[in-house]
Amino acid sequence: MWKKKFEKILDIRSIEKDIYKFWEESGFFRASSDSEKRPFVVVLPPPNITGNLHIGHALDQTLQDIIIRYKRMKGFEALFVPGTDHASIATEAKVTADLAKENINKWDIGRDEFLNRTWEWKHKYGGIIVNQIKKLGISCDWSRERFTMDEGCSEAVIEFFVRLYEKKLIYRGTRTINWCPKCLTSVSDIEVNSEEAQGYLYQFRYFLKDSNNFLCVSTTRPETIFGDAALAVHPEDERYKPFIGKQALIPLSGRSIPVISDKAVKPDYGTGILKVTPAHSHEDFEIGQRHNLACVVILDEHGVTTNCGIYSGLERFEARKAVVDSLEKSGVLVKTEPIVHRLGTCYRCGTVVEPRVSTQWFVSMKPLAAPAIEVVESGNIKFVPQRFSKIYLNWLKNIKDWCISRQIWWGHRIPAWYCSCGKEIVARSEPDVCPCCGGKNLAQEDDTLDTWFSSALWPFSVFGWPHDTEDYKKFFPIDTLITGHDIIFFWVARMIFSSLELTGKAPFKHVLVHGLVRDSLGRKMSKSLGNGIDPLEIIDKYGADSLRYALVSGITPGNDVKFSEEKIEGSRNFINKIWNAARCVEMYTKNYKIIENFEYKNLKLHNSWILSRLNGLIDETKKNFEDFEFGIALQKICSLFWEDFCDWYLEISKIEFKFLAETNNDSYKTIQSDSFLKGSGTVPELEIGDSESNCSKNLKLQPNQTANVMVYVLKQILAMLHPFIPFVTEKIWQHFGEGSIMVSSFPEFDRNLLNFSDEKFMQRIIFIIKSVRARRNDLNIPSNKKVNLLIKTEDRAFLEPYLQTIKTAVRASEINFIEHDSNEENFSVITTDFEKIYVQIDSLNRAEENQRNIAEICSIKNQIKNTEKLISNSEFITKAPKAVIEKTQNKLKILKSRVEKLLKETDQAEQV
């Protein structure tokens, strides 16, 4: 058994912290409002201070960090503003639960003390979140960190409120809102999730007053009968026309209500008769408004019945049972059928919300939505991917007024005061006296604002708005907003309309929408399923780079990401590969002089090839970066790195160096095996320089083309990878030169280094090597056995300089050129497009050889047939582009020549 060589493996985890500290202390994260550079700004969607960050935050933040690091390297004044959100209801619930552990009720300690406790919570968890963000390597400007309830943001919130109030876009009104009996507050429409639930549709009789006639009504909520204000039928419904205007008696109560007609009633649902309960249904409320019906509240804030006679004081679902029971006993219950319907639940706690009439503050949305619709329709704000703009527009076009008051303490208290004279005063600061009556007895509104009311201002409140600060002038509007598709309504839409209203500008140009992180089975990660993955655990186990890589590699904008442990192992392997490739480069190049401005002229083929490939990549990925296709860009960079650079370029270069060493006694021989990148259980320090290499100090180092290209290409690849995996790239970068990779320039495309003909030549050599290796495998030649090769080719001069490379790569003992086809028996023949290669073996199985050839001939002939068919099609010749036709003709030529060569080598070939 061989031993695992762990010492060769990078343990990046232990140095990430130091690297982050180094970046922070160097001031690389900080942006300046005086800078001459063009700004590029991203603001972090502020995480809630309710607890730890989850893997979705990690994805969100990684994407933002990728773009900000990329832009920073591209020469922008890059600014990434971090911060946290006070998360009103969620935090209040957490703190309340915390207090409950000490048997304390928030009412016992009062508003001020409760807020003190919550600020303590904020300081604790805000700090934890900051640490988590730092562990991920996110390059935020911490000197600009904000909190939605800090002084500046609070000022912005008050300003926003007052301005809208003055324009009559904020008003106080009484109507049904969604009430959460657990959070004990109102919530806005979008804070209600509708969930499918199993329920019952009960049908029972309402007798008409002074009559034996009755009307049957269906409802899923029979306990609300005590709040009934009418029975409603559709005005055109012939069945019930005679009953309109009559009085009906509420069962169990005996209270008399009118039968009315309203177009909102759907005749084909249930019995076609609707019981109208204005206080506890949005639709019924509207009907009630139209018919001037009374609102009888029958559920209190805890969801307990009230005004229900003997049924008062019951929890709402208990009350339902009791009422159904009584209905049945009194013989009015007609039937009970199970149905699946949708129930509104509180998005914070999952409790079934209760529509309930109450007095709240609202934002009048229609006037604000109009410009927000326009700015997206006109393309001034672009969603990526574009389909999300449809979702956004659809929502705004059907928008209803936004209920912004919350019956909780943690948040921005509504800047409204009530005088005993009845006057309502909204002001930026507490008024001394009532402007109406001069009274001093003013009481501030108890309610606070929806948490999203403050995050709506985030892109400009963080820069000091409403003040015209230097930051605001330099950095607002921001460039790109990056967030998950789950908060387009909550956040993105509200930022857009509030910014247009307050600043007159679109807050950003692009909205990059990403998906959610799901588990390996595609399920949403949640506490109840227990399938959540803690990013910190992953970082501790695999390092931040691995996590970042796993989250981003292969993703496409807007699509959800599946995440699993397997995936992260692949990431770790990749990071490790980079580390080892760097060790390799270091080992082979350390005794050469590496020149910064090396003139890349008279290049050897493999050097020219890799430089050309690299520049092709730079060119190709540029668009991917600009289009936010980071997953695709990363994949392209990785495959160039792994396949072209590691598998071919480094291998070929190694052969070159070793060959040099054998023949010329070149400095390769002085390579030390214990160089700095070779971890030996301990991790090298961040400082540059190596302790050993006495020999190299005494040597006069010579430049070498391959060594120079090797280091150059490695560094370019590192720079391209840096936005994705910042730690390992920084670590390696510093070993190969001065300064930090973070502030180096992103690789620029250099057309002069493109060389397609060299790429083609190199491809040919690679193909030869691959073919011989494959044949060796086919023939079961043991890997330690060297073979003899004969090559027949038209242009021997081309291959000659690479004989050594081919020889080593395919483990050949000797390679000789021949002029004519060989007739020798003990050679297996490989036919490539340009040459014939004879692989010498001990004994050739002629039958096998034939079979192999025949299979190949069949496949090629098939292709020839298809291609000929295509070419003989006159429509193709007249309609297809010239380039395609030429390509096809060329292909046919090559195929034909190959099949000819093959036929010569094959017995009974004519039968094929």
Next chain:
RNA sequence: GGGAGCAUAGCUCAGCCGGUUAGAGCGCUUGCCUUACAAGCAAGAGGUCACAGGUUCGAGUCCUGUUGUUCCCACCA
């Protein structure tokens, strides 16, 4: 009820403006402890691109429909 997405190898997914024999990672098979890397290397197997039409010289790619699936929105009591 309305809207959107997805359907490609055993699994997870790429696949651009339509143009060779449809790609990658993981998994699988075979051989290798090769002086950077076994977290690796080399060589392989594996596909009727959901289905049915259409447009086109040519369709995984564009259009229409069908099926399956996921998500979002909506006051059917």
